[in-house]
Each structure stands twice: as C-alpha cells, then as structure tokens.
Amino acid sequence: MSLFLFKRVLTLIATLIATSVIVFLVLEVLPGNAAQMLMGPDASPDAVAALATKLGLDQPAWARYWHWAGGLLTGDLGNSYAYGSPVSDLLLERLSLTIPLAVMAMLFTTVLALIVGVTAAARHNKLGDVGLMGLAQVGIAIPNFWFAILLILVFSVKLQWFSAGGFDGWGEGIGAGLKALLLPALSLGVVQAAILARITRSAVLEVMREDFVRTARAKGVTQRAVLWRHVLRNAMIPVITVMGLQFSELLAGTIVVENVFYLPGLGKLIFQSIANRDLIVVRNCVMLLAAMVVIVNFVVDVLYAVIDPRLKASDL
C-alpha cells in the first residue's frame, strides 16, 4: 500500500506543479503588462510603470512564478487590486459558501442516483426501468442553469417558498444558510444524478450476473438485501470513478449556478474579478478550482485501492 500511495502522491505533486505553471503562463505572462490592463489604455506611461514596480511586475517571469508558488504553500497570495484585502481572506470567505454548496449537491447526486439506478436495475426492462431511464435521459439533456431558473420560477415566483437568490451568510443561522443553498444544490445535483443513475444501473446489472449473487439468493437472502448489501458494494468501482469525474463538472456547475442565484461564492468572485481586471484574484481562484479537481481525482484513485485491493496489486 505504501509504494502505491507514494507513487500516487508523486503524480499528484507533479500534476499540481504543472497546473500552477499553466495557470501562471496563461494568466500572468500571456496578458503582457497587467499594470496597463489594470489602469486602462488611457493611463500615463509613468503611472503604469510605477504600478508595475509596486506589483513586482518588473521582476522576470520565473522570479514572479517562484514568489507566487511560495505564496501558494504559505497561504500568502498577495493583495487583491480591486478589494485591497488579502486574496487568501477573500478565497476563504467565498469557499465557506462554495464548498457546502458542492457537498450538498454531491449528496443529492449520490442519494438520488443510487436510489434511481438500483431501483431501475431491480426492474430491468420493466415499465419502472424504462420510465426511470427515460427520465434520466431527459435529465442529462437539461442544462443545470436552466433547471435552476425553472426551480426559481416554481418555488420563488409562483409558490414563494424560497427567495430567488442571495445568501446572507452563516451568521443568520445554519438553517437559513442551508435553505438559501437548497435550490442551487438541487439544480446541480439532480442533473448530475441523471448521469450517475445510468452508470449505477449498468454497474448493478453487471454485478447481478455474478455467481456470488446467485449463491446469496440460494441461501435465502432477500432480493432487497442482496441488492443493497452485496450487489451495490461491488458495483461501486465504476460509480465512484464517474463520481470523481463529476466533481469537476460540479465545481464548474457551481460557477454557473452561483451566478443564477446571485450567491457570493468562488464563481461569483471570478466574474467580479474579471470585470474588475483583478487578475491576481482570477489566477488564484482558477488555481484553487483546478487544484480541487486534481486532489479529488487523487482521492478517487486511492479510494479504488481501498475498495478493490486487486487494483492496487496490479499497479505495483
């Protein structure tokens, strides 16, 4: 296990370094003079030069990368041009919304997909299966931001059970916070669940043909217990693979859905920062999101080995 873990951690570190280089090249080197961008085309050359010196832009690119990468490790990411406050504080504040939103959405996705997938597999080729998979097919075709708008139309405009957006912070109480995130998380989760439900159904059908399932049935274990205890556990490998891949889609989805519901999360911060030409914030937001995707993929890799030790053995 330790060699397997060691190899995976090395790959993780190499991927994170490569990610940071790409983000730096695209968002720091490619735009040319960030000071000019920040001050606009009409600024005097002297003012631009002064700002460039203040921002450290007169240093060579490798030195700036080194400085930034060191900051990533220590948490010192510099100050936002637009807000004037430390970028790390801004990110932490916004993450307190984006992470609970992503976790809630993943929770909805998992619970819904497992229930629908297993139920459909248990009724293979019967009306329930065809109906549920038809619904899943439609769910996959629906853009999450449109589903979000439809939820607002029904629950905010018509029924007026929820506000159409906004988030007053966790200071108003956990209940109020969770209520504000419920519709956004649903809009992300339901669409993702449609994809995962199809994978779950296929994986469960595959495992149901195995000998041990027949043995368990022959022993007198009930259909329900066989499905949820024996089959599902063995069907989890493809399900977890897709869940790992879905996490990056989910993070991308939060960027869009935060904008639909006017939620002050990471996604909203990126757009405000692009509008403000606050490239230092954009760069760190993008790096944070990419790093989260890379780390989740790493966790999924390690989880495989925990669930199925054969995979680890074949990798050594």
Added chain:
Amino acid sequence: MSSILPVGAAVAAPGFRQRALRHRSFVIGAVLTALLLLAAGLSYVWTPWSPYEMDIAAKLQPPSSAHWLGTDVYGRDVASQLLVGARASILVGVIAVGIGLVVGTALGLLASARRGWIEEGIMRLTDFSLAFPAILSAIMMTAVFGPGIVNAIVAIGIYNIPTFTRITRASANAVWSREYVAAARASGKGTLAITLAHVLPNISAVLIVQSTIRFAIAILAEAALSYLGLGTQPPQPSWGRMLSEAQSMMWQAPLLAVFPGVAIALAVLGLNLLGDGLRDLLDPRLARER
C-alpha cells in the same frame, strides 16, 4: 475478421436501414437532430420577424398568432431568435468537436502506435488536462482576451481533446493486437500505413458515436458560457443569452425563461439519443446494457 466493423461495412450491411428505422432512440434522435439543423438552415432564408429588430411598443407580449412564442423585453420576436440561435449552437458544436476529434484522435493514434514513453507522456497530459473543465479554460481565456464566441469555441475544443485521445488510444490498442494487423506488419507495411489503412477505419464507429455525444456536450457548454456572457455576444441571438435576459423578466414574463431552455434540452436530447442509437447500430459490442 474482427468483431469491429468499419463504419462503411456496417452501414452497407444488409438490413442496416431496417434496423435503424426500428431503433426507437435512433429515430427520435435523428428526427430531433434534423429539426435542429432545419431550424438553423431555415433561419438563413426565413424567420417570422427580424430577430434583431426592436419594437419597444410590442415588448413582453404573450404568444399570439403574430408572435408565436411572444416577444422579449425589447419587443424582439422570440421564435425568430430561437431559429437564429440554433446557428450558434451548431457552429460551436461542429468546430469544437472538430478540434477535439482531429487533435485528440491524432494524439490517441500516436500513443497507440508508438507506445513506450510517448504513450505514457500523452496519457499523463490527458490526465492533467482534466483539471481544466471547459468553463475554467473559457474563464482564463476571457480574462486574457475578453469575451467572445471564438474563445468559447477554443475552450470547448481543448476540453474535448483528452476525451478523444483516451477513446482513440483504447480502441486503437485493441485493433493493434489483432491478427490481421500482425499480418499487415509481416507483409512489410509501416506503422503509418497500418494506422491509416487498418486502425483508423476500424475505430471510426467509436469516433462517430463519441462525436455525436460530445456535440451535445458542446451545445450545453456554449449555452452555459453564453448565459454567463462569455460566449456568443450581442446582437447575435443565442439560447444561453436569451435565458440570461429572460431571468431578469421572470416575474413579468415567465415563459421567456422556458422556450430557450426547451430548445437546448431538445437539441441535446436529440444528439444523445442519436449517439446511443448509432452506438447500438454501428458497433453492437459497445451497446450499453439494455
């Protein structure tokens, strides 16, 4: 002969048309996709009204015989905008899938033909590029170059490359292990010749199916980017931006937020069903559990 049939052979096989016409997903998918293409094509020669012409006096009208799907906040005809909006979806889909297909397939074929460190390098690169979902790439490009449809297309295209690389490599590896490839090699054919004559035709079914599905994903991505203001720019109509404009009018005209979403969902549903159908018809080995 292998169980993988080249597309030409599968399509020419007796009964393909009958099987296709009996396949429910394929037929529904083909009809919806044809409607999408028809809408875009029709918009070049005819729309009920001009999609750009504003008429503030006729703003936010409900559906009527004059304006079938009503008018938006500037009095523009919604049906006409939907027809023209189909163009943006198809344009982005074709080019973004084209980028992914050409670059991704080339990389996948190279990895499969060369193996060793080249394969390892290419596959690690695809792993790595998964760290950047289309929206993240589009955000980076917008931050540097400003918003626009070209940036959106490039971002979605780049996002498609690793998928095609992985699928091409996996399918090509299977072909390389076949006896007829060994025979071609023994007869003195080079790697490039074998790749072009044997590998590529034998994996084309997989690539066609994947292209259809990625087309659907590209339409969803374009809609999301346009909704965020990073894709198609005004005054060119696009379904994503129509939704973003409709959102601010939800209390006065809720239907405005329904029609463009239905158009996106039907287009994506059609392409997904077509992809599923083609998968069953062209390559039965890939048919999903039914």
